[in-house]
Amino acid sequence: xxxxxxxxxxCNLACSYCFETRGPxxxxxxxxxxxxxxxxxxxxxxxxxxxxxxxxxxxxxxxSTVAHTQRIKAKTGHTFYYKMTTNGLxxxxxxxxxxxxxxxxxxFSHDGPAQDDCRKxxxxxxxxxxxxxxxxLLLRYQPYAVGMCVVDPSTAHKACAIVQDLYSxxxxxxxxxxxxxxxxxxxxxxxxxxxxxxxxxxxxxWTQAEQKFYLSPFDMKICSxxxxxxxHADRRRMALNQVSVAPDGKLYPASRQLDDPQYCIxxxxxxxxxxxxxxxxxxxxxxxxxxxxxxxxxxxYCYDNLPEISPIQCAxxxxxxxxxxxxxxxxxxxxxxxxxxxxxxxxxxxxxLLEDRSTV
Numbered sequence: 422x423x424x425x426x427x428x429x430x431x432c433n434l435a436c437s438y439c440f441e442t443r444g445p446x447x448x449x450x451x452x453x454x455x456x457x458x459x460x461x462x463x464x465x466x467x468x469x470x471x472x473x474x475x476x477x478x479x480x481x482x483x484x485s486t487v488a489h490t491q492r493i494k495a496k497t498g499h500t501f502y503y504k505m506t507t508n509g510l511x512x513x514x515x516x517x518x519x520x521x522x523x524x525x526x527x528x529f530s531h532d533g534p535a536q537d538d539c540r541k542x543x544x545x546x547x548x549x550x551x552x553x554x555x556x557x558l559l560l561r562y563q564p565y566a567v568g569m570c571v572v573d574p575s576t577a578h579k580a581c582a583i584v585q586d587l588y589s590x591x592x593x594x595x596x597x598x599x600x601x602x603x604x605x606x607x608x609x610x611x612x613x614x615x616x617x618x619x620x621x622x623x624x625x626x627w628t629q630a631e632q633k634f635y636l637s638p639f640d641m642k643i644c645s646x647x648x649x650x651x652x653h654a655d656r657r658r659m660a661l662n663q664v665s666v667a668p669d670g671k672l673y674p675a676s677r678q679l680d681d682p683q684y685c686i687x688x689x690x691x692x693x694x695x696x697x698x699x700x701x702x703x704x705x706x707x708x709x710x711x712x713x714x715x716x717x718x719x720x721x722y723c724y725d726n727l728p729e730i731s732p733i734q735c736a737x738x739x740x741x742x743x744x745x746x747x748x749x750x751x752x753x754x755x756x757x758x759x760x761x762x763x764x765x766x767x768x769x770x771x772x773x774l775l776e777d778r779s780t781v
Contacts, residue, residue, distance in 0.1 A: 422460045422693075423468035425665045425676060426453060426486075428479040434508050434548060437539045438573050438600040440677055446668040447479065453486040455689040456666050461499050462692075468502045468663075472676070477511035487523050506530060506569065508540065509555040510548065517562040528567040528596075529559055533586030535576040560591045568592030572616075573600045574609040580616035584623065584636065596637040601731045610733075614740050621748045628752055631759045642745035643764055645719035653718040661702055664693065674701050716742055 430444040460467035469490070471483050483505070490501040503525035512527075520527060532540055537547025559566050568587040572580045580597070587595050605613075617638065624639050645652045665673045667680060670689040678684035684701060687694040711717050711730065720738045752760040763769050 422462065422464065423470070423663045424456050424460050425470045425472050425663060426456060427472050427474070427665065427667055427676070427679060428453075428476050428482055429474040430668060431478050432473060432475045432508075433478065433510050433543070434475070435541055435543045435545075436508075437541070437575075438571055438602070440602065443474070448482065448666075448668040448670075450482065450485055450489075452666070452668070452670040452689055453482060454489055455670065457486065457490050457493065457501070459689050459692060460501075461493070461497075465498070466500045466502065468504065470663075471503070471505040473506075475508055475511070476505055477507055477516070480511070480516060484519060487525070491523070504528065508548070509552050509559070512555045512559060514558060514562075517559065521562055526566070527559060527563055528569050529556065529592075530569045530571075531556070531587065532570045532576065533579070533583035535570075535573075535579045535583055538576050538579075539571070539573055556590050556592075564591075565594060566592070567594045567596060569596045569598065571598045571600055572613065574603055574605050577609050577613040577616060580613060581619035581623065584620055588623075588627075588634070593633060594635045599734075599737055601733045601737075605733045605736075610736055610740065613737075614744075617741055617744050621744050624748050625751065628757055628760050628763075629755075633759070633763075638741055639745045639748060641721060642719065642742055643749045645721075646746065646749065647764060650718050656721075657702075661698070674698065 426448065428448045430446040432439070432443055435443075457467070457469065460469070469486070471479075471486075473479075476483060487501075487503060493499055494501060503520075503523060504527075505520075505525060506528040508530050512529075517527075519525075530540075531552065532538070536549040536552070540548050542548050568590070570583045570587065572583070576583075584595055584597065620636070620638065624636060627634055648655070660674070663675075664686070665676050665679060666689060667673065671680075671685050672687045672689065672693060673679050673681070673684050674686060686698040686701065711720070714720070716738055719742060749760075749764075
């Protein structure tokens with residue numbers, strides 16, 4: 422089992438689109454240790470994702486939890502994998518050295534030229550200036566760190582520029598999240614479609630230049646086409662196998678359900694209520710609007726939205742899929758070596774990593 426540990430509800434930013442409820446709640450060592458024990462059940466490998474709020478506000482707890490699980494590994498052979506998502510403000514070289522030593526991978530949330538539009542400090546000022554030196558520091562230690570951005574209706578016109586900015590700063594793994602919560606007008610969706618067309622041109626350009634990269638909107642859609650039903654099945658397994666842990670130790674299917682009693686599926690001390698978990702999973706696996714949809718196996722419908730589907734998300738999937746398909750078809754017809762290798766060779770990720778390391 423993999424666990425998302427919401428170490429704290431506190432944050433040193435006040436992002437306009439954040440769904441977390443900011444408050445004083447903090448996780449204890451007793452909860453993280455119990456979560457680690459829970460994750461070991463029925464498997465030889467577990468993943469711990471340190472999340473928040475801002476997880477680096479609880480740096481000591483992260484280091485204590487990792488040390489605890491390393492002791493477990495020494496005794497039992499059980500392997501733990503570590504990830505963290507951070508806004509970067511508290512990122513320091515000493516922590517990156519620690520992360521390097523335990524193989525903790527870091528996702529860096531940054532919105533490029535829209536950073537100061539949405540990711541503001543609590544006093545209302547922008548945060549971009551304070552992060553200028555954090556990105557090169559992170560990439561020096563973790564060249565494969567993920568650059569994570571969010572596109573909001575208010576920043577839709579900057580979506581492609583955000584991706585370009587993260588790429589220019591050195592990120593080669595870029596994820597683009599869409600904030601579905603606010604009202605997206607037809608005009609804003611049309612703007613986003615134009616931005617995806619621009620991104621498609623970038624995807625073509627970078628691939629044709631044999632630049633290795635990952636851009637989530639396009640690579641996930643291409644993967645969904647190639648894997649078909651298997652892609653849908655993989656996402657279902659992930660939904661069941663990634664449980665969110667609230668600061669008080671209660672368990673939920675996903676982050677957006679935290680602290681909503683109707684979605685609670687147990688706690689780290691008593692374990693998972695598998696019957697309730699399956700009930701919620703079944704609700705989200707086959708919502709009524711999805712029955713008979715041609716994109717059912719290709720949709721990145723998020724189980725966070727149980728049990729309903731956002732109409733905006735449906736519109737987004739119908740918009741993005743044909744754009745990604747056109748790009749993929751063009752590269753396939755061009756017999757692009759990188760494209761073919763990347764999407765049709767199961768060993769691509771391993772071979773690419775070995776190749777990169779041989780050139781260092």
